[in-house]
Each structure stands twice: as C-alpha cells, then as structure tokens.
Amino acid sequence: MIELVDITKEFSSSKNEPILGVDNVSLTVNRGEIFGIVGYSGAGKSTLLRCMNILERPTTGVVKVDGVDLLQLSSKQLREARQSIGMIFQGFHLVASKTVFENVAFALKAAGVKKEEIKTRVEELLEIVGLKDRIYQYPAQLSGGQKQRVSIARALANNPSVLLCDEATSALDPSTTKSILALLKRINKEFGLTIVIITHEMEVVKDICHRCAVMQDGRIVEQGNTYDIFSNPSDPLTKKFIDTVLSFDLPSRLLQTTTGKLLQLHFWGEIAAEGVVSDMLQSHKVKGNILHGKVEYIQDVPLGIFIMDLNGAEEEVNQAIEYLRERVSKVEVLQHEQSD
C-alpha cells in the first residue's frame, strides 16, 4: 500500500552541515494493516511520515502510495492523491473560526464534492466518530478527545485508503487515548483502512499495531510483527522500549535470598505455562519458586513471562533447564546482579 524506497531527507541548516532528518529508509506498509513507528524525540518519525504525503519532499528516494509514485505528480495531481491519504496530528489542527461541520465540510469542498452531498456526508462522518450532537459547535468548545474525533472525521471525509497519524494520542489522557485507539482500530476493521501511527508510547503499539518499526537517528533499527518484536527484540533500543511495557522490577531483598538459578521463561501464544512448569518439577529432583509472572496480550495473543528460582543439584538443575528449553518458547538464565 505504501512503499518507501531509500528515503533520505536533508534539512539545510545555518551551519554548513545539513541535518539528516531521515537517513536512507526503506519501508513497506501492507494494505489494511496498522503500522506503528516508534522512537525517541528527534528520531525522524514525523519527517518520515510527512514524506508519505509529500508534506515534506524527500531529498532522494521513491514514495509510492497505492501504486502511484507521488514524486512524479504535478501539483494538481498531488492534491488529488492527497485526498485519498488522510492525516491527523498531535495538535488536531482544526480551524478555530469554523464549526465542527465546516471543518469537516472543508475537506469535502477541497475535493469538489457537491453542496447537496456535503451535508449528508458530514453527518455520516460525525456519526462514525460519535460526535453528531456537536455538529454546530466551535473547536474551542470541545475537549481534546472530541477535537481529535473531528480531525479524524475530516481525515476520513474523502474515503481515503490510508490514514497517517502523527502522535495522535500524545496530547490526550490515558482513557481518552484508549477510546481514540479503539476508534482507529474500528475504522481499520470496518473500512479496511491502512493506518500508519507514530508514537513514543509502546502501549499504543501493543494495543493496535500489527507491525511496527523502531527508529533512531533517522534510521529504522528494527521492524517486524508487533508480537515478534515484543517477544524477541534484538536491538538494544527496541528492548528499552519493550521494557516500558514488559519490565519486571524484582525487589532486591528477594534476589538476595534466592540461592538457586534464576530463570526467565517466555510463553509465546497459547502454551499452558503452569502445566509445563509443574510437569518439570515432578519429573526432576529440583525445587522451584515462581517469583514473578505476567501475561500481556499483544494483538489478542498472550505473551507470558515468568521468573523462577530453581534449586537442586547442579546436574538436576541443568537437566530441568534442558527440559524447559524443549517446551518453552524461550528460557533465559539470569545473572543475579543483573536483575537488580
């Protein structure tokens, strides 16, 4: 659906050295998926997203949306192409002097929709985002979540095939964030809309993204299925992001009193964790304690992580670990001092 090939964006700066906003990024977003891009501030996420509708013209590279090479279009053709690429922003960017109705209607007018059709279409759109009763109010009279709903309605006005979201929930509180994410998820399902979401919250990725990419210094350091990224991150930065959602803080007092080997067990998907562990304890001469455990649902698939302490003769413990390795998705032996 969206194809970026070797995208580089340089910004000229007052100094001689140009700033590299995006550094040679290639990326494919499939039709109908929700794709997340995470990274710290200044990583180049917004710049990359803005290259997808040429709000920012890449210095080099190819941008294809729905098979159309956007960089080859005339300005009129580009305007038409943009009508099928919706975009929402952290700051909503609604026109303060226009009512909710007029804000949404503007997008339709821009696409040359006839006046008679505009009214019914606007009502339809506000119905979708659940704001029909606010149709004649001004943005100043709405809450942040409501403003974002209006901007979603505006972005969806011309039946786009893609929706670009630049930190769409960063200005909202956690419960409003949940409701906006639920709305995006629903739109994705109902209309088959391809969505690209930029965020610095791993929670957002975990909740709704099918695939994601992690960015640093203008480059993509890792990308893949959200579940794979969460269960088996390879880049240190990715790990750091995952830790914001999946980290364990074991009390140091507890660690000092443990005498055996500390294991971290991963259960990916539907593996009956308790069964495996109790079978292991029965078939081996070891004693085990589960110190910590957590099951997160990523894209509705469970990801279980348990930390346990194994005691017994060295030989027996090693055999038990072998036994687990065969049955558990991932077994890591933790160093005591590491998990402080």
Next chain:
Amino acid sequence: MSSLIEILPELNIAFFETLLMVGIALLVAIVFGLPFGIILYVTDRGLFLENRWIKGVVGVLINLVRSIPFIILLVFLLPFTNFLLGTTIGPLAASVSLSVAAIPFYARIVESSAREIDKGVIEAAIAVGASPWMIIKHIILPEAKPGLIAGLTITAISLIGYSAMAGTIGGGGIGDLAIRYGYYRYDNTVMFTTVILLIVLVQAVQYFGDFLAKSVNKR
C-alpha cells in the same frame, strides 16, 4: 472670535469630507492592500506558494512607499492626482495620496496577522488536498479575520491623522478647518472643537473596530 453656531455648517461639511477621504482610502486599502498582504504571506519561505522573486519585488515596493514621509508623498503625488482627477484640491484629490499611503500600511498588517495563524492548520488543509486559493479563502482569511479587522481600525485611525496633513494643502476636512481657523486666525474655539471632534471620531472608530474584531473571534 467666531461663535460655534456660526461655523457649525462648515464643521459639518468638514466632518463629512474627512469621513469621505478616510473611507475611500480604507476601501482602496482593502481592495489592494489585502491581496498584497496575502501575497507577501503565502510566498514566504516554507509556505505553499513560496516564491522568493515575487516576495522580494512586492516587499521592496511596499517598503519604498512606506519609507516616504506622508507629507512628502502628498506633494510628490500631486502630478499623479492631477492626471487622475484633473484637480489637486478637495477631499477626493486628498484621498488619492491617502490611498497610496494606506495600501502598503495595511498590506504589512495583513501579512503579520496572517503569520499569527497556526501553521499546522494550513498544513492540515494542504494534507486534505486543498488548492492554494481554497486555503486562502477558507482558512487564512477566516482565521486572520480578527487581526484583519483590528488592522483596519489601526489603518483608519492613522488615516484620520494623515487626513489632517492632506487638509493643509487644500484637501478639506476637519484638519483643514482646524488649521484655517486655529492656526491662521488664532480662533481657539474652532481649534478646540475640531480637536474634540477628532478625539471623538478616533474613539468611535476604535470602539467599533474592537467590537467587530471581538464578535468575529471564535477562539
């Protein structure tokens, strides 16, 4: 010393002459100054009609006129006024130089009130595929409206001041009256009356302008 009653008809005429000059100049400011101001804004760096040449030429032209003191502009434009109207006397003739001064004055105000608009709003309009003309008409003008009206108020008040200068070289209006009676004939009554009239006029314009700017502000 003439009594107030005696000069009342003349005062009346002078008042309407001032309104006429300022009114015409304001109208010209809107018709020409507004588009020039918008051009200055949209051709600026990073905006959707970025164009260094147009921006440069219009900018220099506007600064040129603005850097000439009004009293000199007034004299300088006499031949042009004569060519345009066949006379250099009267409120209509005075309105020519007032208009020429008003255009760049208002254009700069338009430019700076357009700059106040949140760039993100314009970006959102570009992202939905709106044409430059649609963005100007449906986003920039409505969003800048309170500033445009406040700017018109400032322009009107400056023009009232300038109109007194135009009066000195035969333009008519309240300023002309004040100078003829107050300066040449030492008639303080007329002098004070005209001053009070000017104060009332400026206050009224300011009040009305503020009211209008406030009533269109939806923030």
